[in-house]
Amino acid sequence: MIPTMDGANTQSSSSHLLATYKPRETHFVRGEGCHLWDQQGRHWIDALAGIAVNGLGHNHPRLVAAISEQATELLHVSNLYSHPAGEELAAKLCELTRMQAVFFSNSGAEANECALKIARKAAWLHNQLDPSNPRGSHFVALTGSFHGRTLGSLSVTSTPRYREPFAPLLECLFVAPEDSAALEEALASNPAALILEPIQGEGGLVSLSRDYLQAARRLCTASGTILIHDEVQSGCGRTGTFLAAMDAGVQADLVTLAKSLAAGLPMGATLVNEDLKGVLEPGDHGSTFGGGPLASRAALVFLDEYQNGLAENISARSEQLTQGLDALVRSSPLVSERRGRGLMQGLLIPDRAAECEARAFEAGLLVGTCAGDVLRLVPPYVLSAEDTDSILDLLQSVLVSMSKQS
Ligand SMILES: Cc1ncc(COP(=O)(O)O)c(C=O)c1O
Known part of the structure; x- marks a missing residue:
């Protein structure tokens, strides 16, 4: 008998996938640019891009x-x-x-x-x-x-x-x-x-x-x-x-x-x-x-x-994201620092980054976490100015609702 770690296997017992991840039950069925939809037609804005992968977004x-x-x-x-x-x-x-x-x-x-x-x-x-x-x-x-x-x-x-x-x-x-x-x-x-x-x-x-x-x-x-x-x-x-x-x-x-x-x-x-x-x-x-x-x-x-316009979009959206995240650092007592640069940025949210990620998901925004306390944004390079505003607005409302409950 090979011993296992207590609680290590969190995958549903009917799954035949090894439990190396703890995936959410949501099944995305369609994507367009920075937008994803599940089977029920629920919509998310994607600021994670499959963990820094989908540079051209979905369905380019x-x-x-x-x-x-x-x-x-x-x-x-x-x-x-x-x-x-x-x-x-x-x-x-x-x-x-x-x-x-x-x-x-x-x-x-x-x-x-x-x-x-x-x-x-x-x-x-x-x-x-x-x-x-x-x-x-x-x-x-x-x-x-x-x-x-x-x-x-x-x-x-x-x-x-x-x-x-x-x-x-x-x-x-x-x-x-x-x-x-x-x-x-x-x-x-x-x-x-x-x-x-x-x-x-x-x-x-x-x-x-x-x-x-x-x-x-x-x-x-x-x-x-x-x-x-x-x-x-x-x-x-x-x-x-x-x-x-x-x-x-x-x-x-x-x-x-x-x-x-x-x-x-x-x-x-x-x-x-x-x-x-x-x-x-x-x-x-x-x-x-x-x-x-x-x-x-x-x-x-x-x-x-990338060589025909995307690099310029990355620069413009990076600037917009940086300004927006800096504003969140100033406005939210939960956020202590902005990290990274370009379209690889995050917020240091001591002890509550995972909660923020989960609440963002419920609010229709995909973000990630890293190193425990950091909320990670690595969006597709094709994101528009409106997409960037939506990401920042959703994050702000999530942070406001979190501060009310702390
Ligand atoms: C800096 C860096 N190196 C290597 C890897 C491993 O890449 P992969 O998961 O494609 O093997 C990652 C994955 O996150 C990474 O961020």
Whole structure:
């Protein structure tokens, strides 16, 4: 008999899904832009976008047309055969990120897994060439980090609750964000890489300062450490620049993307600079589905929209959202801080973020929570000025009703 945690299985006993999530019973049946409807015709405004995924919102006409057309032509051929959409997408992504080559996978965790493997292989190659000054196989990451649930990406994720049941993991030293001296000391141990999120998502929408991002770059260069930026959540334009680290003028050696990249289809990408381009050779890594024609076509539509007006909408709506959230911080005694930037923002609502999320849901607004106390808004990039006003109005009325009952 295998023991289970008391109360861990909250899924209805008739479900055949493993109880890794606690889903609401609501069944959404239709979406349009930032709007969702359930079977009974109840309406919600979506400020969560499937957890920072649906950049083009729901039922985007160009996206639907491209996917439908591709489905009638070809769904999958494997990476044993090249296809034009994959090549075109890789070239466009390299141009937008100023990187040199891409490996496509299906999720953020896989994108990070590939980045960690590239760093490990680079260390192995280095040690063969220069055994007198060996690089270690361990990693350095930041407290508050979240990089995924596979064993490699979990190893560099700091949350003890996620890690402990799955030990032993890969060796990783965790240092506090914004402490450059601690980082310098950790890098002196010659790790295979430093991995960080320029804006920590699951960790509570914590933006790393420009100074810290620049210091991390400098320290990595000085110590010969590979720098990995996990932009799975903050990338693909979500924070106002294509990569969040561009705001600090910092270029990593490896960058990972997923979430919004294929606008709702599963896709991850690991991008490398010139120095790391030749590290992986045929047979070193792979993915049966990664970068297939369907997801690549979807991502091409997303990037084309991004370059033709969507980026401007993100900037305008980000400004509007920032002003509105700042006003909520000033007006509500329950909110102590605005976090994040662009269309990756949140409110610190000590002890009551989950209640706020639940009440918002009842009021017809989808938002999320992270790090326990933070209400998270990661809306579709296509949201309009009216959608943004509706989100802010609904949040305000929820916060007012919560304060009356505290
Ligand atoms: C920064 C970051 N990295 C990695 C992941 C893992 O992505 P996925 O769930 O697609 O594996 C996430 C997911 O939330 C994330 O926010």
